[in-house]
Amino acid sequence: MIDGIMFAGYASGIKAAGLDLGLAVFKEPMNCLSLYTRNKIKAAHIIHDKTIEANPVRALLVNSGCANACTGKDGISDLKVIAGELSNIIGVNDNEILFASTGVIGKRLPTNKLIGALPGLCKNLKGNGIESFAQSIMTTDTYPKIVSETVKGKKTYSIIGVAKGAGMINPLFATMLSFVFTDYPVSPSKIRHTFAKAGKETFERITVDGECSTNDTIMLFTKTSDEDMVGLIDFEEKLYYVMKELSLMIVRDGEGATRVIHITVMGAKKKEYAERIARRIAISPLTKTAFFGCDPNWGRIVSAAGDADVPLQPSKIEITLQGRPLVKSSVEVPFDEQEMKRLMNKKEIELIVDLHDGRASFDIYTTDLTYDYIKINASYRS
Secondary structure: OOOOEEEEEEOOOOOOOOOOEEEEEEEEEEEEEEEEOOOOOOOHHHHHHOOOOOOOEEEEEEEEEEOOOOOHHHHHHHHHHHHHHHHHHHOOOHHHEEEEEEEEOOOOOOHHHHHHHHHHHHHOOEOOOHHHHHHHOOOOOOOOEEEEEEEEOOOEEEEEEEEEOOOOOOOOOOOOEEEEEEEEEOOHHHHHHHHHHHHHHOHHHEOOOOOOOOOOEEEEEEEOOOOOHHHHHHHHHHHHHHHHHHHHHHHHOOOOOOOEEEEEEEEEOOHHHHHHHHHHHHHOHHHHHHHHOOOOOHHHHHHHHHOOOOOOOHHHOEEEEOOEEEEEOOEEOOOOHHHHHHHHOOOEEEEEEEOOOOOEEEEEEEEOOOHHHHHHHHOOOO
């Protein structure tokens, strides 16, 4: 709960059932910093928000069930119409409202239905309504994702982060939304670099299926009042923690996933090399299915590493899985197959690939690939 911010969730009928419309309203104007998908095709809300987010804002409206992507100028016009209606109800200017959407690509928002839901949505606004807001932005998520922390400055401040995402996750970014709200007062110029860096080290270090969406959005809302530089370091640390925990919640809730694999590539000549190898391993269907089957098939790992299109010396590669060496100098280290299967039959797995070719490293979190992932995505629109 943050003083001066009210939240609500509502069932507007965009989805067949459940909450699908979330609203956050700020008593006073808030600064907003955003990170968006690198996909060349971007959802309407991203195009719209970029035109107004540099100014203080008063509200955020988020819908699930419809991505409002690939909807052309109509998709943006729909948002402007909705902003006009919502601004009259909550008493703000229409250019002080930001949007975010998630769901099926290619469909316009059911604008009339959404506008008809706005009065009921606004009546539900509460200071402690973060849970319903979090539920309203979910699609295939199995639970709402909320993380909170406190910051000590001239007084005690709060940070509350909310996220959604379970599939189409390869943040650079993915079909992922995350919103962080705080009453800590700090100007965007003071934390822009910190926020961008935190995004790279948290949400950009997870992948579920290697698919990059049109809608990825991360927003940070901060108070516009006099800055409290006393608590800046603590704020930066707590902001990173909240974003890290939210990103891990997303990968742990990966569609159909039964395991999370933490992949670390070390001993690379350049960080870029370590990252490309780590990401290649993380999105390899053969590697991911091996993890699902608890199969210590290290050949799939080394094969993916060799396909990352970076320089490496095969004779130096070392692979360690769950603390047990499998490969040294690219040659198998004898191991007990059944024991390795038992060690891999865990919710979280540690994989280390040491190239022994430098000092750079990179780590990323991924999931296994299961039958349920296929079932979920084979019928996503139905």
